[in-house]
Amino acid sequence: MYAIIRTGGKQYKVEAGDEILVEKLDAEVGAEVAFEVLMLCGDEVVVGKPVVEGVTAKATVVDQVKGK
Numbered sequence: 001m002y003a004i005i006r007t008g009g010k011q012y013k014v015e016a017g018d019e020i021l022v023e024k025l026d027a028e029v030g031a032e033v034a035f036e037v038l039m040l041c042g043d044e045v046v047v048g049k050p051v052v053e054g055v056t057a058k059a060t061v062v063d064q065v066k067g068k
Contacts, residue, residue: 001042005035005057014057027061034058 002015008023027033034056040046046055 001040003037003041003055003057004039006038006051007035011038019062020059021065025061025064029061029064031061032058033061 002013005012005014007025010023012020012022014020025033035058036048036051037055037057038048038051040052040055046052
């Protein structure tokens with residue numbers, strides 16, 4: 001099962017256990033954040049209008065980094 005989430009104006013394909021790099025989250029290291037789910041794919045595909053109601057993807061902030 002995977003989901004398409006939206007954060008920072010971009011979309012990401014995520015699965016349970018994935019570690020992704022996203023832009024600018026207003027959260028401290030160790031904090032739990034929730035992302036809007038645009039599409040959920042498992043046994044069947046559920047497409048949101050614009051988001052899938054009642055579904056969120058939760059993640060934990062592992063690190064805050066700065067680019068060059």
